Amino acid sequence: MSGHHSSSYKLLLSVAGALLALTVLTVVVHYMYIPEPYSIIIAVVIAVFKAALVALFFMNLYWDSRFNTMLFITAFVFLTLLVGITLLDVLSRDVPVPSF
Amino acid sequence: MANHSTTTPAHLLHHYVDSDQQFDAAKLGMWIFIVTETLMFGGLFGAYIVYRVLYPELFTLASEELDTIMGSINTVVLIGSSLTVALAIKSAQVNNKRNIIINLAITLALACVFMIIKYFEYTHKFELGIFPGVYYEYGGIDHPQAHIFFSIYYMMTGLHGIHITIGIGLMIWLLVKASKNEFHSGYYTPVEIVGLYWHLVDIIWIFLFPLFYLID
Amino acid sequence: MATAEASSNISKVQVRRYKPEEYAEHNYLNVAKGLWSWLTSVDHKRIGILYLVTTTFFFLVGGVMALLLRIELWTPAQTFVDANTYNQLFTLHGAIMIFLFLVPSVPAVLGNFILPIQVGAKDMALPRLNLFSYYLYAIGSLIAVYSILHGGIDTGWTFYTPYSSQTGGAVTSLVFGVFVVGFSSILTAVNIIATIHKLRAPGITWSKLSLFGWSLYATSIIIILATPVLAITLLLLTMERIFGIGIFDPALGGDPILFQHFFWFYSHPAVYIMIVPGFGIVSEIVSTFTRKVIFGYWAIAISSLAIAFIGFLVWGHHMFVSGQASLASMVFSFLSFLVGIPTGIKIFNWLATMHRGSISLRTPLLYILGFLFLFTIGGFTGIALATLALDVHVHDTYYVVAHFHFVMVGGMVMAFMGGLHYWWPKMFGRMYNQAVAKIGCLLIFLGFNLTFMPQFIMGIQGMPRRYFNYIDQFQGLHQISTIGAFVLGIGFIIAIANFIMAIYKGKKAGANPWGSRALEWQIPSPVPPHNFDHIPVIIHGPYDYHQPMADFQLGLATNGHAPAHGAEISAEKQETEE
Ligand SMILES: [Cu+2]
Numbered sequence: 001m002s003g004h005h006s007s008s009y010k011l012l013l014s015v016a017g018a019l020l021a022l023t024v025l026t027v028v029v030h031y032m033y034i035p036e037p038y039s040i041i042i043a044v045v046i047a048v049f050k051a052a053l054v055a056l057f058f059m060n061l062y063w064d065s066r067f068n069t070m071l072f073i074t075a076f077v078f079l080t081l082l083v084g085i086t087l088l089d090v091l092s093r094d095v096p097v098p099s100f
Numbered sequence: 101m102a103n104h105s106t107t108t109p110a111h112l113l114h115h116y117v118d119s120d121q122q123f124d125a126a127k128l129g130m131w132i133f134i135v136t137e138t139l140m141f142g143g144l145f146g147a148y149i150v151y152r153v154l155y156p157e158l159f160t161l162a163s164e165e166l167d168t169i170m171g172s173i174n175t176v177v178l179i180g181s182s183l184t185v186a187l188a189i190k191s192a193q194v195n196n197k198r199n200i201i202i203n204l205a206i207t208l209a210l211a212c213v214f215m216i217i218k219y220f221e222y223t224h225k226f227e228l229g230i231f232p233g234v235y236y237e238y239g240g241i242d243h244p245q246a247h248i249f250f251s252i253y254y255m256m257t258g259l260h261g262i263h264i265t266i267g268i269g270l271m272i273w274l275l276v277k278a279s280k281n282e283f284h285s286g287y288y289t290p291v292e293i294v295g296l297y298w299h300l301v302d303i304i305w306i307f308l309f310p311l312f313y314l315i316d
Numbered sequence: 317m318a319t320a321e322a323s324s325n326i327s328k329v330q331v332r333r334y335k336p337e338e339y340a341e342h343n344y345l346n347v348a349k350g351l352w353s354w355l356t357s358v359d360h361k362r363i364g365i366l367y368l369v370t371t372t373f374f375f376l377v378g379g380v381m382a383l384l385l386r387i388e389l390w391t392p393a394q395t396f397v398d399a400n401t402y403n404q405l406f407t408l409h410g411a412i413m414i415f416l417f418l419v420p421s422v423p424a425v426l427g428n429f430i431l432p433i434q435v436g437a438k439d440m441a442l443p444r445l446n447l448f449s450y451y452l453y454a455i456g457s458l459i460a461v462y463s464i465l466h467g468g469i470d471t472g473w474t475f476y477t478p479y480s481s482q483t484g485g486a487v488t489s490l491v492f493g494v495f496v497v498g499f500s501s502i503l504t505a506v507n508i509i510a511t512i513h514k515l516r517a518p519g520i521t522w523s524k525l526s527l528f529g530w531s532l533y534a535t536s537i538i539i540i541l542a543t544p545v546l547a548i549t550l551l552l553l554t555m556e557r558i559f560g561i562g563i564f565d566p567a568l569g570g571d572p573i574l575f576q577h578f579f580w581f582y583s584h585p586a587v588y589i590m591i592v593p594g595f596g597i598v599s600e601i602v603s604t605f606t607r608k609v610i611f612g613y614w615a616i617a618i619s620s621l622a623i624a625f626i627g628f629l630v631w632g633h634h635m636f637v638s639g640q641a642s643l644a645s646m647v648f649s650f651l652s653f654l655v656g657i658p659t660g661i662k663i664f665n666w667l668a669t670m671h672r673g674s675i676s677l678r679t680p681l682l683y684i685l686g687f688l689f690l691f692t693i694g695g696f697t698g699i700a701l702a703t704l705a706l707d708v709h710v711h712d713t714y715y716v717v718a719h720f721h722f723v724m725v726g727g728m729v730m731a732f733m734g735g736l737h738y739w740w741p742k743m744f745g746r747m748y749n750q751a752v753a754k755i756g757c758l759l760i761f762l763g764f765n766l767t768f769m770p771q772f773i774m775g776i777q778g779m780p781r782r783y784f785n786y787i788d789q790f791q792g793l794h795q796i797s798t799i800g801a802f803v804l805g806i807g808f809i810i811a812i813a814n815f816i817m818a819i820y821k822g823k824k825a826g827a828n829p830w831g832s833r834a835l836e837w838q839i840p841s842p843v844p845p846h847n848f849d850h851i852p853v854i855i856h857g858p859y860d861y862h863q864p865m866a867d868f869q870l871g872l873a874t875n876g877h878a879p880a881h882g883a884e885i886s887a888e889k890q891e892t893e894e
Contacts, residue, residue: 234560
């Protein structure tokens with residue numbers, strides 16, 4: 001398992017192009033003022049897609065040892081645990097923000 | 101040494117069998133560090149999510165104060181710098197030493213542009229009286245917890261800015277090494293490692309941008 | 317790039333065996349002289365010793381604070397310090413013991429020293445990072461010392477908001493010190509994982525990795541996932557103190573319980589950061605001193621990972637009375653019980669290993685027997701505390717104090733002492749006085765029980781923790797506890813003095829004084845500068861006590877090249893010896 005991977009210039013440039021296009025897309029969608037639950041979902045989905053492009057092709061995860069990909073995914077899994085279980089508490093409390 | 105009957109390259113540390121093992125170990129180390137970075141920012145994203153759930157209307161109101169144009173420009177700047185870092189690694193792989201330096205220099209310049217734009221964004225807010233925490237004195241947002249939004253904003257963009265600043269230092273370090281001709285197709289581990297770091301900083305911004313600037 | 321393909325081709329390597337010398341002329345201790353050579357060395361063994369000296373220093377500082385606390389509690393009212401000093405003492409006792417001693421102790425001392433040898437490597441994967449992580453630790457602990465001298469801290473080691481964001485004293489600087497130390501432990505963990513993945517010598521497959529290695533691996537995973545969350549929490553707390561950002565302050569619209577969520581997301585797994593490496597030591601010692609193949613190798617290895625994972629799901633059991641939603645409390649209570657399963661699996665496997673083994677009661681094993689007894693009590697009382705209704709009754713009482721001291725001191729420190737007694741001859745090439753070591757062990761065991769058993773009783777009867785005064789009915793139990801603390805302290809002093817004496821006066825220990833099959837015992841004591849002359853080829857696992865001792869010699873690939881990383885080694889052996 002050797003981690004050296006050499007991408008072609010064409011690939012690197014087209015990934016950057018795709019990232020720019022997605023950035024334009026997400027700003028355009030923002031100015032269309034889609035109602036609340038959907039706008040955030042669309043924005044986050046586009047962000048996840050962009051992040052995936054960077055991770056796969058700039059950070060070379062696509063060609064790299066699977067273990068590195070697993071590490072990166074693990075980080076998000078545990079982040080979900082932190083946020084998810086914390087929200088479980090916050091959302092089911094009688095008084096969400098205790099005030100003195 | 102029985103393990104290396106042929107010549108040992110200068111960069112190879114004594115406890116590795118070959119360059120590939122050393123390269124892979126360094127890269128694995130960086131990926132593990134990326135996990136910790138992700139969770140460190142993750143704590144702030146957690147705070148963001150909790151408060152957005154608690155005060156949804158606050159985020160809609162306060163986000164108006166952020167300049168979408170500036171944020172978009174910075175996003176483009178960071179994407180460009182990610183590309184040039186990748187190109188610097190590519191140049192090292194094909195032994196084009198001049199292009200390593202050029203691409204690293206462009207990355208450095210773009211990182212500085214990012215920080216300058218951030219500087220203008222911050223100073224503009226300070227003029228309005230949007231200071232962090234108890235120093236908050238802006239009256240333009242009709243919400244009792246308005247300062248919380250900006251506390252989170254300053255924490256997240258501030259920590260991200262610190263990472264950019266560290267990245268600027270790392271780029272200068274790489275440039276010094278590159279100008280001494282230390283990188284070539286057989287050895288470019290520092291460029292690869294710093295590159296991973298820089299892409300991570302980019303990814304974090306990719307999430308910060310819609311979560312702060314693009315709230316309807 | 318070619319090696320990727322090549323490595324799969326080398327499936328059989330001709331192995332020549334050689335017997336290492338008993339004593340090497342050069343070892344890591346005498347290879348370079350002077351303090352400067354120690355402070356700048358990237359050798360994992362020297363860094364391990366640096367950590368050993370520093371953590372022992374902080375252990376003694378924290379221990380003295382504990383004794384001062386116990387003296388103060390001799391009488392129900394004020395004995396010799398005022399209430400504010402008392403608050404600072406228990407805060408610093410907790411913070412120092414946890415962040416400056418327990419967390420770095422096993423991974424950074426024994427892990428640094430032993431792990432690379434156990435995987436057949438010449439150093440940790442990233443040696444310069446290793447030294448850097450030591451200096452981060454040193455800087456962080458100096459900042460902590462500075463905070464003690466400039467104002468002190470009275471928040472308790474948990475730094476709960478909003479009190480911690482408003483009280484005076486040096487909270488900000490201590491929090492910053494802990495932040496820096498946290499990064500030190502992250503870098504150590506990065507190094508451990510990279511070492512285990514990339515530097516295992518040919519022949520050390522995952523199923524031949526030592527259980528100490530497995531436990532460090534699990535620990536490192538917890539460190540890299542949990543510590544950054546502590547770092548950001550402490551950063552938020554610092555900003556709360558400097559700018560009043562209000563995220564954790566209810567007066568400013570923030571949520572103080574959020575701080576507790578973030579804090580315990582680190583600090584519950586941190587309990588496993590502290591105890592899981594101890595499990596690894598227990599596995600090594602139990603197998604060595606009963607001369608048996610470890611029972612349930614995979615069960616022990618995987619249960620460490622299971623503990624690491626489940627440990628992330630249970631943090632809310634510290635918050636049952638915090639105002640947390642009762643639904644969340646119920647979920648956390650249930651999940652907390654689950655931790656008992658992998659822990660129980662470990663205990664059963666160790667007992668099964670000892671069953672019908674030829675047990676030799678040397679000092680390391682005595683410590684481990686103490687561990688098994690005390691840790692089991694600590695574990696069971698932990699199950700009691702995870703029970704929602706019971707916890708509401710004993711929350712924040714001496715019952716909790718006794719519980720975590722049984723786990724941390726009775727478990728972790730006993731294992732650490734056992735590990736030190738086990739590996740000391742390897743580290744310094746000298747054997748300590750056996751009789752004195754056993755007396756030390758006995759005093760520690762007795763003193764510990766004398767100190768903390770009464771605290772269970774007081775806790776159940778309602779004695780709250782962290783209180784300066786108490787009602788008269790507890791005086792007898794408190795005094796027993798104080799006497800026990802001094803016995804405990806004397807035990808530690810005897811053990812430490814015995815160690816130091818051994819370096820100067822001890823008899824030379826051979827390469828393998830315990831007759832162990834593990835790899836670190838197949839090389840000279842003290843360890844040569846680069847551990848191995850050649851990257852060795854390993855044929856038998858570390859617990860193969862069913863194989864004759866003569867089989868445990870290092871192999872060396874005979875074609876002159878070490879086989880590529882990950883190559884499979886055939887056990888074809890040529891009976892040539894050097
Ligand atoms: Cu816990």
